[in-house]
Amino acid sequence: MKSMKSRRGGGNDRGGIRKRGPTRTDRDGDMDMDASGARAKRNRAEKSGLGGRLAGAGAGGRAAGASSRAHARKKMDDVLERAIYSLDEPTNFPRGKKPSSDLEPFSVRGWKSSKAASNRDGGVESLIAFLERRMNSFMKSGPRAKITKSRTEGDTLIAFVRPDLAGHMLRINNNVFAGAHVTVEAYTAATALENELAAADTGPNSTTDIKTRMTTILGKRFFPATKLLDLSKMLDDPDMDSVEFLNTASTKSKFFPALMKVWEMGFKTTAERLEAVESVSLAGNKLSNINPVTTLAQSFPDIQYLDLSDNNLKNSQAMIGWRWKFRNLIFLDLTGNEISSDPTFKDTMLKWYPKLQTLNNVQVRTPEEVAAQKKTPIPILPPHFIDESQVGENFVRAFFPGYDNDRNSLVSSVYDDESTFSLNVNTTATRAGQTETAGWGEYIRKSRNLDKISHLSARMSRSFKGVEKIREVFNSLPPTRHPDLIAKAEQWLIECHPVPHLPDPTGQSPTGVGGLSLMVHGQLEESVGGKIELRSFDRTFIIGPGNTPGGIRVISEVFSLRAYGGHEAWSPEIQALSQIPQVAVPGPVLTPSPAPPAAAAPGGNVAEGYGLPRPGKSDAQLQQEQMVIQMSEKSGMTFEYSEMALAGNGWNVELAWKNFEQLKATNALPPTAFLAPA
Helix, strand or coil: CCCCCCCCCCCCCCCCCCCCCCCCECCCCCEECCCCHHHHHHHHHHHHHCCCCCCCCCHHHHHHHHHHHHHCCCCHHHHHHHHHHCCCCCCCCHHHCCCCCCCEEEEEECHHHCHHHHCCCCCHHHHHHHHHHHHHHCCCCCCCCCCCEEEEECCEEEEEECHHHHHHHHHCCCCEECCEECEEEECCHHHHHHHHHHHHCCHHHCHHHHHHHHHHHHHHHEECCCCEEECCCHHHCHHHHHCCCCCCHHHHHCHHHHHHHHHHCCCCCHHHHHHHCCEEECCCCCCCCCHHHCCHHHHCCCCCEEECCCCCCCCHHHHHHHCCCCCCCCEEECCCCHHHHCCCHHHHHHHHCCCCCEECCEECCCHHHHHHCCCCCCCCCCCCECCCCCHHHHHHHHHHHHHHHCHHHHHHHHCCCCCEEEEEEECCCCCCCCCCCCCCCCCHHHECCCCCCCCHHHHHHCEEECHHHHHHHHHHCCCEECCCCCCCHHHCEEEEEEEEEECCCCCCCCCCEEEEEEEEEEEEEEEECCEEEEEEEEEEEEEEECCCCCCEEEEEEEEEEEECCCCHHHCCCCCCHHHCCCCCCCCCCCCCCCCCCCCECHHHCECCCCCCCCCCCCHHHHHHHHHHHHHHHHHCECHHHHHHHHHCCCCCHHHHHHHHHHHHHCCCCCHHHECCCC
16 A cells, blocks of 8 residues: 555645545455556446446435435345345355455444545545554554555445454544544444445334344244244245345345344344254255355354255355355255256265265265264374362362452462463464354454564563453453353363472472463353353463462463364263273263163163164164163163263263262262162
8 A cells, every 4th residue: 555644735634645546446346455456447347247336436326326226126026036046156255256364344434424524535545544543553563554455335434454453443433533433343244234224224124124024034934842944935925025125236145144143133142042943944045056145154053954955056066155064964955956966966965064864855874874983083082180189170160260250359369470371362263153253352452472473572561470460461351151160061171280390489499399280171151242252262271389368379371262163172082991091070960861761771671782782783882882781780870870971971981970979979869860679
């Protein structure tokens, strides 16, 4: 981008930036400050031919467009078909161009009321220069803030910035630009839809009214008892006739993402939303590819049943956006699509969906074959937890509830003036189970990511030492809620190892003292402005004896935060009984269930062939049956409760036995859990 130092003589009231020629756009319609003028001109010509909005359209153009829209409303069967079912290009990104993976979008509104809005370009260049100046004013070191990509949507400027600038961008919210307060917030599909609607009409088709209509449509198509969301044959739905707002190219492409956003708004937590739906039907919707509905994979990543029958999907390329998605999918129906006649169709679907069992109503895998699959040639083993006098276990049990509920007391209890803490935000980690990438504005200013921060002063300033510094950074981070360590132990991975020769806080031992290294991996719910975000984290602690109130001090801690990625990666594979190591990690509590195991007869009697090899029985199933028999013989419990004890603890015999003894000692198990005396 050319230098922005040249200004009109003494004129700051209109933004103060000299016009530099026609605004250039890239193939997305975004303003490209680095592209060549010739290429930008060609891209604008392409957009004009596609019916897209031309760059630099003035107020008169918008007025004419609104008038035209008012006289050009069509019936929903035609509008919706063009809006959703006949789009052949990816949603929001025409002509196959993908968004920049290393840039985050923000919406800026309110600048149309500024004095700069009377500039020849509507004040866009002045606004971009203002945003860059404000971000740079917050920075002490590092590369200068620069907006190289942006676009306008009605009265909204969409500006793309580097992830490390996200926090600075949010700080500009409610700042004054050329006499007007501007609103800056993270840009999402729902934000885009609301901006378009706000700029177009009010009254019967207001944003609130449209959300209400969408909610009504979704309510009629959701069946909680079967956890089915039926989005099939939407063209034939009479309720669609009332949603006649899809009359611009930009709102058409955002209809399905907005529909999904309306769905998400009906749930308080991500977990509640993910558990609500197991089956989705998109049958009979004239889909030639999945691009218009690709956000389904973010809204419902864990569905088990997907119906895409009677569409126009020709080959696997038409579904490429869902490759490696839906990792729990066991049923997929693509009958009535040309893709089903492709000779490589079956192999491709089996590769994309590792748990798939039924394809086009034909069984392609057995449950035993799915269970026998290995994710990697290296088996996943349970964690090592080598503790001393339960110091590590007690620390973990106390730390995370304290972090959630009373960080001030936690810091005073386990940190001292020599303790160090650093935070690292991983913005590129693979995510799963989220509708959209959550922003990092609350964390990025304190992140000590050494791959991105090269200046020594910046690196040192983001390492926090001492009680007060750590207290300050803890209290600046958003409120959190971690899963219960006992009830949801499968969502945690905790390892512990002894560490010798740590610094002696009393100075009495020249060779140091013994301590522990704790590595905790898990997930947390974060609350910002009433919105709940789900994230994954890794925290590494070095702890040792200290003069703190708790007698244990954190010598150092590294807190790494990333997008939610699930916990399946550390689920241990079934090991032989003799190979299972002893692990002192707390496990989930046994929960009685009325359903007996399928292969075991009531009362603990062994069904025919139970625990013995037979045709069709996998090695994993045989091993589990043998473990149930041994657990029952040792504990005196029925097969039903023995299986629950093992399955509830990830088939870890040591954990299952430990929890059994605890429950038995407190008389928490009912009499029916035990075999009748002989």
